[in-house]
Amino acid sequence: MMLNAVYIIWLRELKKFVRDRSRLVSSIAQPLIWLLLIGTGFGATFGKVGDLQYIQFMFPGILVMTLLFSSMFSAISIIWDREFGFLKEMLVAPISRTSIAIGKAVGGASRSTIQGLIILVFSPLIGINITLGKFLMVVPLMFFISFTISGIGIIIAARMESFEGFNLIINFIIMPMFLLSGAIFPISNLPSWLSVVVNINPLSYGVDIMRWVMTGVTERGPAFDLMVLSLVCIFTTTISVYLFSKGK
Amino acid sequence: MNIIEIKNLTKKYGEKFAVDDISFEVIEGEIFGFLGPNGAGKTTTINILCTLLQPTSGIASISGYDVTNDRDNVRNSIGIVFQDPSLDGDLTGEENLRFHGMAYNIPKQIREERITYLLEMVDLYDKKDELTKNYSGGMKRRLEIARGLLHHPKVLFLDEPTIGLDPQTRNRIWEHIRELQEKKGITIFLTTHYMEEAENCNRIAIIDHGKIIALDTPENLKKDLKGDLITLKTSDNEKANEVLKTCFSLNPYIKDDSIYVYADNGENFVPKLFRALRNYEITSVSVRKPTLNDVFIKLTGREIREETMGGVGRMREMTRGR
Known part of the structure; x- marks a missing residue:
């Protein structure tokens, strides 16, 4: 019963995702523009980061950025559902609020993973070779990172009544999370105050482990990354489900 | 037989009473009108009955199920058309109904049969593949009524079902409502502030400042x-x-x-x-x-x-x- 409810919420997310072509195009164009402009531009100055070409260093970061934006937006679409009344339809149905929150997160993670896969297609052009073994690690990792971020998005959306705070979220949560995740610069030699901020940013662990899977380069070690991410995932899922069940 | 029973129901927001100690019953099979000016407590009462709001005190039950303790049974027994549209505009009319049918766990074959039947009933079969954001106000309302009926509820709640609609559409919605009561024996609980519409009800309760000030048939009142x-x-x-x-x-x-x-x-x-x-x-x-x-x-x-x-x-x- 619970699984059935999660399934239908997920199905709706996917249906809307497939239908919304313009958003799909823009959400794929954005990381490609970053890769092309910032990757080439910074690459010309930095040259190499360790053994990697700058653009190769950046690529896993941009992949995670795609997941970040996509997961956040789909979680925050709860505000749209509230505004357009559809949330009420879900709330009066004989399905638990827990399954609505989980269904939203699974739906968001699926959308993000599909978008990530599209970006992944460009990896050979960057000179990153994705073997079958890597691929089988990258896909579940993309899903896991997206699911965790969706939890954060639902926590934010659970208490928001209107779109008004939306720009605030982009400017003060999503952008800093991306910029301070080690996606576009290494985090090893940062001044200590910045280092603190990076360390409390859960996304930085996602970027590090993704980079390790794809290129073998890591600054913290994959085991540590995975442990932190798992803790964050349990935490955000629990809180998001709690807030969502308590909300009106 | 009483299908809805409400005893000493109260809902407070801070110090303000939105619903102030109301008690009444709704008889199975009737069209029950809940009449009052905006802000009188109509929607609050409906939201409590629909399990969306917790009452501050008092009890309410639908078909014998308590609205605070037995939510899923209440939710399975009721259909709701909210005051504001609650369709997913990015899904088609048919998909909106299908989502609903799945959420209420209706077996696939029965679900699809009912969807076709209900779409025809509300004259939207031709429009079933159109996104509902392109529907007119009246079409949306009709689709919502169809949706509210899909799981064969015992009670259909209609919160201001005709607000903002032109007279022609209003008449049509009312035809549907009467047909439902006569042919299907569904109990209909509706709120309205249109007096002319309240005349169509079997019984009406008038609510003002959160209190029921009269309850009887329109004739007796x-x-x-x-x-x-x-x-x-x-x-x-x-x-x-x-x-x-x-x-x-x-x-x-x-x-x-x-x-x-x-x-x-x-x-x-x-x-x-x-x-x-x-x-x-x-x-x-x-x-x-x-x-x-x-x-x-x-x-x-x-x-x-x-x-x-x-x-x-x-x-x-x-x-x-x-």
Whole structure:
């Protein structure tokens, strides 16, 4: 019963995702523009980061950025559902609020993973070779990172009544999370105050482990990354489900 | 048999009572109207009955299931059409119904049969593959009614089902509502602030400031007003009012620039009234059967739509236009 409810919420997310072509195009164009402009531009100055070409260093970061934006937006679409009344339809149905929150997160993670896969297609052009073994690690990792971020998005959306705070979220949560995740610069030699901020940013662990899977380069070690991410995932899922069940 | 039972139901927001100790029952199979001005507590009551809100105190049950402790059974027993649209505009009409059917765990084959049947019933079968954001207001409302019926609820809640719709669409929605009651025996609980629509109900409860101030059939409520409503304008309303009180021992009252008085056999009373008021110039007089609107004015001392219409000027305009 619970699984059935999660399934239908997920199905709706996917249906809307497939239908919304313009958003799909823009959400794929954005990381490609970053890769092309910032990757080439910074690459010309930095040259190499360790053994990697700058653009190769950046690529896993941009992949995670795609997941970040996509997961956040789909979680925050709860505000749209509230505004357009559809949330009420879900709330009066004989399905638990827990399954609505989980269904939203699974739906968001699926959308993000599909978008990530599209970006992944460009990896050979960057000179990153994705073997079958890597691929089988990258896909579940993309899903896991997206699911965790969706939890954060639902926590934010659970208490928001209107779109008004939306720009605030982009400017003060999503952008800093991306910029301070080690996606576009290494985090090893940062001044200590910045280092603190990076360390409390859960996304930085996602970027590090993704980079390790794809290129073998890591600054913290994959085991540590995975442990932190798992803790964050349990935490955000629990809180998001709690807030969502308590909300009106 | 009572399908809805409400006892001492109260909902407080801070110090304000949105619903103040109300008790009543709804009988299975009836069209029950919940009537009151905006902000009277109608939607709050519906939200409690639909398990969306927790009451501060008191109990309510639907079909024997308690609305706070037995939510899933309540949710399976009711269908709801909210005041504001609650469709997913990015899904087609058919998909909106399908989502609903899946959420209520209706077996696939039965679900698809019912979807077709209901889409035909509300004349939307031709539009089933269109995104609902492209539907008109009336089409959306009709689809929502179909959706509310998909899981065969015992009670259908309609919160202001015809608000914002043109008269033609309103009539059509009402045809559907009556058909449902007659053919399917569904209990219908609706809120409205349209008095004319309340006349279609088997029984109505009038709610004001969170309290039920009257509950009966529309006929009985109007009977309480005793007789016909006579409206007249004279050269001196104050004095004419006094004359009516003393000569006929009636209870006339002045509102705006007219005198209102209820009297038995209005047609026969008017000549007597003219004789009694021969010293004053009578500029207009009308006799009519009282409406529910008059019941509301009598009970609360004001027009039901004051709050919705805004300024007193607009209200006057309406009264005059009648």
